[in-house]
Amino acid sequence: MNYVPAIGSKKSPVAIIGEGPGGEENRQKLPFVGPAGQLLKSCVKAEHLEWDAFYRSNFLHERPPDNNIKPWFSEGLKAEFLAQQEKGNQVLQIAAGWDKKKYRYFWLTDRGMAAKTALIVELAQTDAKVIVALGGTATFALTGMAPITKIRGAPARCPELPGRVILPTIHPAACLRTDEDGNAGKYLWRFDIQRDLAKAVRFSRGFEWPNPKLIVEPTYTQTMEYISDAHKYPLVSFDIELVDNSIPCISLAFRPNEAISIPFMQTYGKVREREVWKKLKELFEN
Incomplete structure (x- = not known):
């Protein structure tokens, strides 16, 4: 697998962080040049924003084998959750719907924690005031929050990056997926991404944390x-x-x-x- 570096000025007020390189990114050694990246770029243009004005990087700089992120970030059974918690890794337990007796479990593995540390170091070297986290992996690594569909569009904090605003949004790859019947039912999520990108730029010009x-x-x-x-x-x-x-x-x-x-x-x-x-x-x- 090839190393795919970040691209864009470190002085950019807004950074975009994805999950990891795909096949096309691995071939070109550039981030966000595959189908999901092209959709993201179209979302940026739809809001009359400049693509090159964003610092663009990923949680992982090498393509995960078979695009499987589970060796770094996963959701699953309580036993694995407890094992990762005992190691001191980042974990989250949340109620599954309205049934407070049923839970969903999320965690970063040892490899995920190492990738998070590297990402924090990378972002600390930028001037980004707002960091757009694409999808569940980047969002969980930076905020410890999940699932992405419940928290997208809401500003969050990263303890390791004080003074920065983390803005979670849907990963553009999710807009390209089809359901079991072949229907592209998630296409409309692109409009959520567009709104969140515009919000990120607006926040970068001035933001005060609400106290509701x-x-x-x-x-x-x-x-x-x-x-x-x-x-x-x-x-x-x-x-x-x-x-x-x-x-x-x-x-x-x-x-x-x-x-x-x-x-x-x-x-x-x-x-x-x-x-x-x-x-x-x-x-x-x-």
Whole structure:
């Protein structure tokens, strides 16, 4: 396998970090020249940004055999997770959906930790204020967070790179994959990538970390008062979660740095929950 170096100025305010070289990158010894790289380049152009204005590199500088990243970064069973945790490697355990008794396990192996260390050293030598992490591997290495589909577009921190903003986004290769029926259902993810790239450039010109107030376990009284207050505002944002044809929660926000998540899992009892639904009905009909 050939070594594929980074490309672009180290003085660039925004860096893009992928997972590793593919076949075409290995042949040309250049990053982001294969199909995924071409799609990424088209996303940059779609936002009227300059491709060469970005510092571009990868978590790995050599192509993983058979494009298999598992020897460096993996998700799987608890036993392997515990083994990596005992070694002191970077690991993450998160709830699988709404079932708090089921978990997903992520980890970096010894080789993954070595690659992370090298990446941190590389990025520390750049002036990048914002680092766009493409896909789950680069994102987990830099932030310790997963999965990528849940955290993309949200600014994060890297403890080893203080003062920098990590902005996770979907890896462009995911947009090129097809499902079992041959349908390219993930094509629309490219528009998420475009928005995230534009956001990264915007953040590089000035960024302040938000300090939101998130009300995640409100009392019945808090919930009713919050819905009443929402009537006073001309614009209310809401997000309805749907799991197995039921609604476990609805989130509301009418201030930039404040939101509430209203649970519908028999938290308040059937009678009070019915009153909450009536209150929400009045709000949504307004």
